[in-house]
Amino acid sequence: MDEKKTILIIEDELNIRDLIETFLSKNGFVTVGVESAELGLKKIPTLKPSLILLDIQLPNMDGLEACRRIRLDPRAKNIPIILVSVQSSDIHKIIGLESGADDFVSKPFNPAELLARVNAVLRRTKPASGKKSEILLEDPLFSLDMENHVALLKGKPIELTPKEFTLLTLFIKETGNVLSRDVISTQIWERENLESSRTIDVHIGRLRKKLGKFGPAIETVGKVGYRYTPSL
Numbered sequence: 001m002d003e004k005k006t007i008l009i010i011e012d013e014l015n016i017r018d019l020i021e022t023f024l025s026k027n028g029f030v031t032v033g034v035e036s037a038e039l040g041l042k043k044i045p046t047l048k049p050s051l052i053l054l055d056i057q058l059p060n061m062d063g064l065e066a067c068r069r070i071r072l073d074p075r076a077k078n079i080p081i082i083l084v085s086v087q088s089s090d091i092h093k094i095i096g097l098e099s100g101a102d103d104f105v106s107k108p109f110n111p112a113e114l115l116a117r118v119n120a121v122l123r124r125t126k127p128a129s130g131k132k133s134e135i136l137l138e139d140p141l142f143s144l145d146m147e148n149h150v151a152l153l154k155g156k157p158i159e160l161t162p163k164e165f166t167l168l169t170l171f172i173k174e175t176g177n178v179l180s181r182d183v184i185s186t187q188i189w190e191r192e193n194l195e196s197s198r199t200i201d202v203h204i205g206r207l208r209k210k211l212g213k214f215g216p217a218i219e220t221v222g223k224v225g226y227r228y229t230p231s232l
Contacts, residue, residue: 005050005122009033010040010066011084012058016107020053023111024118037066044076051122053114056085056096064099071100071161078149080121080162084109094202102163103189104199124188125149125162139172141214141230153211163188164207171218171228180225 007024011017012035021031032047034040037058044052052070056063063083070076083096086107093104102121105114137144143152149165151158160168170179170187179187181200188200204226208215219227 004028004030006030006032006047007051007053007118008040008043008047008049009053010035010037010058010063011053011055012036013055016055019111020114023115027115029118037061037063041066041069044070044073044079049079051118052079052081053118054081054083054101056083056087056092064096067096067099067101071159077159078125078162080125082117082121094198097199097202098206100161102161120189121162124166137169137172139175139230141217142168142172144169144172153214158210160207160210163203164210167203167207171226172230175228175230178221178225178227184225 007029009017009020009024009031011020011033014035017033017035021033024031032043032049034043037054038061040052040054054063054066058066063085067081067083070079070081080102081100082103082105083099083101084105084107085092085096096104102125103117105117135145135147137146141153143155144150144165145152146169149160149162151160151165151168167184167188170184184200188203204218208218211217217228217230219229221227
């Protein structure tokens with residue numbers, strides 16, 4: 001029997017925090033709720049949550065700053081984060097994703113949708129198991145340890161968020177093929193026609209930046225999508 005996964009909920013509104021905790025608990029998760037980013041950051045090293053639900057509009061330190069700090073912490077950098085916000089515009093989603101989040105949920109939300117997002121993110125970030133050939137993915141540029149989510153670029157480690165790691169994995173598996181935004185949306189976000197194609201563009205832009213001089217290996221193909229060619 002699988003061990004229950006722990007979700008850390010950082011939300012200052014008590015009624016919303018209780019709603020999330022109750023719903024996720026009924027669906028098989030262990031939940032821990034706190035009312036501030038500061039308390040959440042203190043709990044992460046010992047709690048080691050499987051996922052963090054992080055409200056943006058928090059007192060003192062907001063959720064965006066907390067997200068950035070989590071991504072800089074070696075103990076927490078690989079924990080997937082879903083941001084929750086009353087702001088639902090594209091620009092707010094893009095800012096959230098640029099801070100290192102893996103997904104974004106707008107308030108008010110349907111608890112069933114939130115549960116679906118949580119399960120989808122956990123599936124995408126689940127360590128691979130099985131044969132060695134399935135654990136290690138390599139090409140002329142990269143070596144990806146699928147079990148530990150470690151990426152090496154020309155033998156040197158690079159820091160990737162869980163979403164960036166999954167995106168890079170897709171590109172490597174589809175080397176030379178043009179991937180439309182709809183395909184990327186379905187494969188990475190597990191839903192068709194993502195609300196804004198800019199969400200995909202932001203993630204790819206951020207991934208390219210981390211690849212430095214090898215960023216052009218991810219090529220924009222007109223208005224169609226993207227193609228990865230490691231020979232560049």
